[in-house]
Amino acid sequence: MRGWRLRITTSALHTSKATSATLRRPHLSRLLHPSPTPSATSMADIETAKRNAAIRAVADHFDPSFRYIGIGSGTTIVYVVEAITNLGADTSRINFVPTGYQSRQVIVRAGLTPIAFDSLPKGVLMDVAFDGADEIDEDLNCIKGGGACLYQEKLVATHARKFVCVADHRKLQKRLLTKWPTIPIEVEPLAAFTVLEALEDLGSKGPSIREGHIIKAGPIKTDQDNFIVDAPFPTLLIPSDLKDSQSDGKTGRGEGGVWVVEALAKEIKALEGVLSVGLFIGFNGAEAAAWGKKLGGQKPVAAYFGMMDGEVIVRTAKDVQL
Numbered sequence: 001m002r003g004w005r006l007r008i009t010t011s012a013l014h015t016s017k018a019t020s021a022t023l024r025r026p027h028l029s030r031l032l033h034p035s036p037t038p039s040a041t042s043m044a045d046i047e048t049a050k051r052n053a054a055i056r057a058v059a060d061h062f063d064p065s066f067r068y069i070g071i072g073s074g075t076t077i078v079y080v081v082e083a084i085t086n087l088g089a090d091t092s093r094i095n096f097v098p099t100g101y102q103s104r105q106v107i108v109r110a111g112l113t114p115i116a117f118d119s120l121p122k123g124v125l126m127d128v129a130f131d132g133a134d135e136i137d138e139d140l141n142c143i144k145g146g147g148a149c150l151y152q153e154k155l156v157a158t159h160a161r162k163f164v165c166v167a168d169h170r171k172l173q174k175r176l177l178t179k180w181p182t183i184p185i186e187v188e189p190l191a192a193f194t195v196l197e198a199l200e201d202l203g204s205k206g207p208s209i210r211e212g213h214i215i216k217a218g219p220i221k222t223d224q225d226n227f228i229v230d231a232p233f234p235t236l237l238i239p240s241d242l243k244d245s246q247s248d249g250k251t252g253r254g255e256g257g258v259w260v261v262e263a264l265a266k267e268i269k270a271l272e273g274v275l276s277v278g279l280f281i282g283f284n285g286a287e288a289a290a291w292g293k294k295l296g297g298q299k300p301v302a303a304y305f306g307m308m309d310g311e312v313i314v315r316t317a318k319d320v321q322l
């Protein structure tokens with residue numbers, strides 16, 4: 001992700017009914033810290049929680065005989081790379097596939113070997129991909145993209161035999177959009193206003209283009225030179241919730257603002273100009289393999305959450321053995 005200077009013509013600002021929504025400043029502190037801003041002490045505890053989760057995830061899913069490992073983006077992934085190097089294993093034959101600029105820097109600075117995603121040999125899946133997440137629900141659906149990296153993360157996750165998420169306790173939720181306020185969506189800039197309008201039609205209240213910290217520098221741009229749109233929606237359901245709401249005639253397709261996570265993800269992805277949606281849904285790698293798919297899945301086979309008391313809670317997909 002890097003800063004970018006916005007150039008919007010006056011006519012562009014007046015051609016969309018979504019204009020007022022787009023010009024509202026996003027609450028970046030809310031995006032980075034969905035709950036009230038933690039104190040310095042609790043921030044230190046949160047970092048410890050991330051590190052604990054990373055150590056456990058690496059212990060369970062890293063193997064020095066692996067040839068290709070995906071490395072995600074964000075603050076937690078730094079601890080995953082640290083945990084891998086701290087093992088002291090011979091990593092000279094392992095190629096680490098980054099999910100963007102920051103991720104590549106983490107790999108390089110750790111003395112590991114990066115390899116671009118498009119240099120993977122034909123038909124080869126990564127042995128494992130590690131990444132952070134912004135929120136993870138009971139079914140292991142994830143929100144990702146809080147740091148503006150989601151497209152390459154999804155690309156890497158779906159080309160790994162197994163995807164493993166590492167997070168702190170703030171990300172452990174029953175449903176998505178419980179504490180984390182918005183769905184990050186990567187959008188080609190020319191289509192940003194029409195996508196905002198379409199998101200409002202889907203029930204999002206006040207979607208906005210994510211701006212950088214420096215107001216005059218304008219929206220942030222992704223590693224692909226696109227915008228991130230942050231779309232708030234009511235808390236997302238999982239299919240088992242529909243049993244209760246069906247009596248109200250709700251199908252989880254937006255009636256009364258109620259969406260099931262997978263239905264909404266597909267609807268947003270279908271909008272012209274949307275490159276990727278920060279909802280990781282569908283199969284996990286084990287399910288994909290069981291169904292004879294050539295790819296992995298968007299959902300993790302396991303998610304590791306570092307808790308405030310030092311414990312690590314592991315949420316594992318059904319039928320997946322660690």
Ligand SMILES: O=C[C@H](O)[C@H](O)[C@H](O)COP(=O)(O)O
Pocket residue numbers: 072073074075076077131132133134143144145146147148149150153
């Ligand atoms: O865009 C960023 C990525 O999806 C991150 O993996 C996600 O935001 C979690 O980041 P962190 O580990 O900093 O909480």
